[in-house]
Amino acid sequence: MLGQDGGLSLTIAQLVQRLKASGLHSQLERQARLSLHRPDIKLESLKEDIKGFLKASGWEKKLQNAVYSELSVFPSPCHPSAPPEHIKESLAYMRKAQGNWEKRILKSLNSMCTELGIPLAQKRSVNEQKELLNKWNEMGTDEPDLSLFRPVYAPKDFLEVLMNLRNPNYENSEQPSFRNHLGLIQVPLKVKDIPELKEYFSELDLNTGQLDIDDSAEVPPELFENEHVRIGQKVLAEQDSAAAQQYVRQGCPTSLRAELWALILNVSNQPEDVLYYEQLKSNVILHDLLVDSLIYKDVKLTASNDDYYFVFEDYLYQVLLCFSRDTSVLQHFAYNSAIPPKSYIRGKLGMEEYAVFYPPNGVIPFHGFSMYVAPLCFLYHEPSKLYQIFREIYVRYFFRLHSISSHPSGIVSLCLLFETLLQTHLPQLFYHLREIGAQPLRISFKWMVRAFSGYLATDQLLLLWDRILGYSSLEVLAVLAAAVFAFRAVNLMEATSLAAAEAVLADLSTLKVMPLLQIFLFATGT
Amino acid sequence: MGTMAHEPAPCTIKSPVVLQVGDVRTELGRPGVAVIDVMLPHSQTIDLQEIAFKNYYTAFLSLRVLRQSTTDSGDENPSKWITCLRNYCLMPNPHTEEGSQDYFSVSRHQMLCDMDRVAAIRLILRQPSPVWLHFSIEELQLFPGGQKSPQKGFPAWLSCPSQEQPASLHDGLPDAHKASSEVQQMWVLTEMLQADQPAARIGRFDVDGCYDLNLLSYT
Known part of the structure; x- marks a missing residue:
């Protein structure tokens, strides 16, 4: 009461x-x-x-x-008695692991500074500022020598950390026992089982219409599609975020996706938002940051090499450079287990009034970070709107993919969910892969960390992200990863090495997301 | 409600005693029950309003209190132990982490009996899962009854009595009249808060125009 x-x-x-x-x-x-x-x-x-x-x-x-x-x-x-760090992450050993991981990143960044003899941040000269302003829309044409820069970390390094995560209060004996997990993740988090997932993702079941699925040969798919588009237009006319979120669970029609996502994320691109973006831009022009080079390098290594995304190279620079200067991103550290790195203005070491966050948004990009932005470029052509959508998606969902936490959408839970699903659903396959030294998570981890961006065809990726927004949860990533293994189970059973298993799963660009999810969740006899 | 307004009562918390079948040193199985006694100094009593604590891998909590009887007729044994909370669930799934290190409070309206004139408290902790090496509770605080501050309260999920646990998720929306009267209260509260309103986003990250940095700080 x-x-x-x-x-x-x-x-x-x-x-x-x-x-x-x-x-x-x-x-x-x-x-x-x-x-x-x-x-x-x-x-x-x-x-x-x-x-x-x-x-x-x-x-x-x-x-x-x-x-x-x-x-x-x-x-x-x-x-009320819970300290702020408890809100960030309730488990002390997870906070500690995240802290140690951050320390490693800081050291790596500092040693890069020392080795290359460059500062973390400095003001650009007037000429440099002018030059950057002139080529703002064609930053991709610039070919700076970045051979000495290396990504601070890649998903593989992060997986090693997660594999070594242990609860000190848990029976972790070396001898195999019922308490040891057979997968790589050894922490006892609660993850949903198939019945719980069926209930949670009830709108994805076989009796609910989904875009991109032809349910029967007799009924033309246009019947559902036209009706779905009509309802979508109605939702947009109502301008109701909650209704939009419910709607996208069945998939967005391509023509309405940009507006529906903006409605869900409550991004309206008002004049003051455009102004704010311009302010971020001027901060990019003013200050030269080391992370800029990391961003350049990452875009060159990932999106620029991607058949779908290379055309958006310039957009990616603009969005990511502005993102690094956006102090409003710092707010999300209230509920993110990570702590933003700190530095002091040159010559003022240890003086608290000269302490600042670095980068200004507190997020150090890793190898593949730009792939969180790339698919959005298909939807939004106005940089300020593209920027706001990305920022909102990042502070709601994607930060969880590279922070150590016990949250159900956190990467640790996703890994465990993936391993548990595969083990329950396909015990033989799981056992086989484990025996040949191809732990399934070693293959699927990079898919999940990048939210499948760069692995699926773009239309399929957007249908997947529809469900992330629709359910406000990243769990669908783990389910899809398991479903991909199930789909390729026959070939995987024939593989005899990690390399062979990887080869079987190397190309996901032909896969259809929704049928895979539906079959895995609803059409298998469990 | 309103614990932040007043101080916790001073009390002596004894170290937990585990219940073990067989010899503690030789038995391989781990104990599943532990008991913590809490004494009040100088044989005082308190009118208990609420207890608050941080969990450490305890799955269920029972509470017993020693209450001084109201009769002042001079009976020889006026006090008796009463169970006021029975197997209150702290970890919905004892084998996994959920709730394992969370903060909890249990207030008097959730108790099975009257909580006045309490002389001693006994906490009975249970952990049926053998996977955890230790279980206990930490930062235990007893709050006596007294003046209440109406604006501060605990979130609903903290104080839903054990009988009606996760089912309350499906109960739908709270009573509209209650909610609207709460909203009125909140407006008053927020008017008060306005004085220390944080400035809207400014977006500056430099100090006096300077953001020249050499290295990251490890502390």
């Missing part, structure tokens, strides 16, 4: 406080003030009339969407 109201009121108080700091609050206030000049606003029923006006003019919907967005991003209020 008391507790329930208490929890609700705490949530409301936090929400109100955050919204008050937002631009929406002042806009609402302004609209309310302007409405006073309208003839239908009467003094005697002022409050009700203004409420009615805000409702009729669509501002109430905007407020609703803002509340919904805040609720989806921020975790519900924690126990």
Whole structure:
């Protein structure tokens, strides 16, 4: 009784406080003030009339969407005695492992600075600033010598860390026992089993229409598609984030995807957002950062070599360089187990008032980072909008793919979910691969860390990401990874080495995401 | 409710005693039950409002309290032990991490009996899963009843009584009237909070225009 109201009121108080700091609050206030000049606003029923006006003019919907967005991003209020680090990650050994991993990254970055004799950050000279401004839209044509730079880490290094993760309070004896997991991940997190997944992903079942699936030979697929597009247009007309999120669980029609995702993420690209983006851009022009070279290198190594994405090279630089300067990204560290790296202004070492985060957004890019942005370039052509969508997707979902945490969408849980699913579903295959030294996670890890970007065909990737947004969860990545193994099981059973198994799974670009997911979750007899 | 407003009561927390079948030194199986006694100093009593603690791999918690009887007729044995919380679930799945290191509080309305004039408390911790090396609870605090501050409270999920556990997820929305009256309260609260309102995003990362850095700091 008391507790329930208490929890609700705490949530409301936090929400109100955050919204008050937002631009929406002042806009609402302004609209309310302007409405006073309208003839239908009467003094005697002022409050009700203004409420009615805000409702009729669509501002109430905007407020609703803002509340919904805040609720989806921020975790519900924690126990009052819980310290902030407990909100970031509740398990002490996970926090420690993340801390050690960060220390390794810092050391690697520092040694790169020392070896190459370059600072982390410095101001550009006026000439350099002019030059960069002139080639802002064609940064890809630049071919700086980056041979000495190396990615700070690649997914493979990260997997090694996750494999060595142990709970010190868990029976971790060397002798095999029922407590040892047969896979690579050894931490006892709770992951969903097939019945729980079936319930969770109930909209993906065989009786629900999905885009990109022809259910029967007799019924033409256009029947469902046309109806689905019509409902999609209705959802967009309503401008309701929650409805959009429910809708995309069955897949987005290509023509509506950009708008629907923006609605779900509550990105509206207002003039002030464009201004904010311009400000980030000017900060890129002003300061030269070491991470810029890492970003260049990463784009060159990944997206520029990709058949689908190489055309977006310039967009990627713009978005990623601006992202590194965006201090609003720092807010997500309230619920991310990672801690942003710190540095001091030159010559002021140890003086707290000169302590700064580095890079300004606190995120050090790793090998493959640019692939989180690349698929979005198909949807958004305006850099400022592309940027906001990416930032929002990153601070809601993708940061979890490279932070050590116990969250159900965290990479550790995804790895464990993948291994558990495969082991339950296809025990023989799992055993076979393990015996030939091809632990399945060694192959699938990179798919999951990159959210399959760069592995699937773009249309399929976007259908997959529809479900990430629709369910606000990354678990679908682990399910798909397991489904891919199931699909190639016959060939994998014939493989006799890790290399052979990798070869079987080297090309995923012909796979269809939805049929694989449906068969794995709903059409196998469990 | 409102624990942050007042101080926890001073008390002596004894070290846990584990219950073990057979000889503790030779038995291979791990104990599944531990008992922690909490004494109040100088044979005082308190009207217990709430207990708060941090879990460490305990799956279920039971509470027993020694209450001083109301009768002042001078009976020889006026106090008796009563169970006020029975197998309160802290870890929904004892083999896995969920809830293992979380903060909890249990307030008097969740207890099975009246919590006035409590002289001693006994916590009975259970962990049926053999996979954990140790289990205990930490940072235990007892909060006496008294003045309440209406705005501060605990989230609902912390204080849902053990009988109606995860089912409450399907209960739907809270009562609209209750919620709206809460909202009114919140407006008052947020008006108060406004004084220390953080500035909206400014987006500056330099210090006085300078962002020249050499190396990252390890601390």
